[in-house]
């Protein structure tokens with residue numbers, strides 16, 4: 001059973017250009033259940049990516065805790081958080097973070113370097129299936145030459161490669177046309193329905209409409225938490 005991922009009274013500040021501090025998150029409480037697709041919405045600069053990165057253990061909050069069952073991510077050191085993320089999270093970054101020179105298949109297979117749990121042949125087959133599902137040729141040539149939408153789908157295939165219990169996606173449908181946007185939104189919902197915890201930062205109504213939980217941030221605070229379906 002996948003534990004619940006929780007933010008408890010999370011506060012995060014960053015240094016601003018003038019030497020002061022900007023509060024990116026302030027007293028954020030949120031609970032993300034396995035089997036559910038949750039979206040984080042809100043205006044630009046409201047703290048959405050910061051919350052996603054805190055949930056992934058990339059950003060360490062100044063206040064509060066990030067809990068994954070009995071694991072308190074806030075108490076882990078950087079190496080422990082990296083190890084936790086590798087085994088528990090699939091991440092789609094806003095800027096994709098692909099390796100430009102590699103093709104779609106090689107990019108999708110990158111997490112395979114860090115696991116011995118599955119055979120290279122099985123992972124290769126899964127990578128090919130994911131890319132086919134998302135409509136990107138595996139042998140695409142360097143991904144730098146692909147469209148943004150294709151790169152985004154490669155990033156999602158890579159996030160799903162190891163079948164992680166938690167999938168965190170930052171604007172996973174932002175560069176996609178209507179058909180591909182629907183395809184990816186439904187793919188994220190299918191991952192949730194397969195029992196995973198799926199959390200997506202989005203401005204996309206197509207994705208929001210499918211969500212079980214919609215968390216709205218405004219200037220770093222949660223406003224009107226809203227549950228669509230139990």
Ligand SMILES: Nc1ncnc2c1ncn2[C@@H]1O[C@H](COP(=O)(O)OP(=O)(O)OP(=O)(O)O)[C@@H](O)[C@H]1O
Pocket residue numbers: 014015016022023024042043044045046047048049050051
């Ligand atoms: N590494 C950083 N250093 C300094 N300030 C940061 C950093 N990351 C985020 N911020 C600031 O924290 C606030 C929240 O940023 P964040 O990227 O989380 O917002 P967002 O809601 O995801 O925005 P967008 O929709 O534009 O991606 C903003 O004021 C931003 O400038």
